[in-house]
Amino acid sequence: MNSGFSQSSLHAVRTAKKHLRAQMKLRRDQAYAQIPDASEKLCANFLQHMSIPAGSIIASYRAIGSELSPHFLADSLHDKGFTISLPVIVAPHMPLVFRRYQPGDTLVTCERGIEEPAPDADELMPDILLVPLLAFNNFRARLGYGGGYYDRTLSGLRKRKKILGYGIAFNMQEVIDIPTNPFDAPLDAIITEDRIY
Secondary structure (H helix, E strand, O other): OOOOOOHHHHHHHHHHHHHHHHHHHHHHHHHHHHOOOHHHHHHHHHHHHOOOOOOOEEEOOOOOOOOOOOHHHHHHHHHOOOEEEEEEOOOOOOOOEEEEEOOOOOEEEOOOOOEEEOOOOOEEOOOEEEEEOOEEOOOOOEEOOOOOHHHHHHHHHHOOOOOEEEEEOOHHHEOOOOOOOOOOOOOOEEEOOOOEO
């Protein structure tokens, strides 16, 4: 962690992120409207270029709003024999936990409006996380929503095992600069509808 970050520096980063989030939400909305088959393209791009060890547990997510949906990809990976899980928010300021998901499972909607596996679904520790985002750059820095859930989760899991974080995004979500602080967990790759970063 970079101890050179002062409180004023952290505040400046938070302010810059807030402004960039507003811009990127609009840009992502545009991409979502312009590329209606992006989910299928994402799946094809991922399966063609990404190699996943047999037996891997993959954490997907249920898309909300204009997020690029990994549902088609998750179902395809399940059909290929991989175990799929989905994130669950257990409490504010806590890492996510992941519960088993299979196509057709009944999901419950949490307070934030996100679909999650039922509480009695098996809890799993994933090997690969598919991570939603608002923006990314060529160095695989990610702009999230400000809750810090994925940063805490990736940092915590990486202390326990080898784990990969793959950002899922439209090409149009790439930017040159993303303000970062010492708490931001970098991603290992970004997968878009037709590129790998």
